[in-house]
Amino acid sequence: MARFVRWYGSGPLHLLVLLCSFALTAYAMVRLFAVRPLGVAIWFVGAAIVHDLILLPLYSVADLSAYSVLRHRPGRVPQMPWINYLRVPTFLSGVLLLVWFPLILDLAIPYRGDTRLPEGVYLSRWLAITGVLFGASALAFALKLRRASRAARADEKRPPPGHDGRP
16 A cells, blocks of 8 residues: 555545546536537637636736735744635635626626526625635634644643653
């Protein structure tokens, strides 16, 4: 098993999940290409271009600016990998906005017949979901900080190795 982990870089469960996700993606692509081959190809190329030329630079700049602003405050920022607690809710909120922006920004034909919801509720619900995502991330980070500070205090109370407390 250690040889496999050394060769592959992770456990066999990771490889199994990766292979299953590739199989599911291949199945979806075969089914989609059978229905609309040109439309899927255009969508795929367009999504790659939009991501690589527009979205990647935007979120890279946002990530670097958040990291550089908070990096210059050594007393306030803990020595923990805090940036992921900001990246994850931002990413999830951004994906929700990207997928549902016509409804969130009131740009779509009303869906009242399909959802029985008025048009104005989507923005407030997206903002509420975004708030919950950031709140949950802040709570997870606070718990991680608390656990780390408790571990640091426990390490300070322990005598150094080789000392049994006798003179």
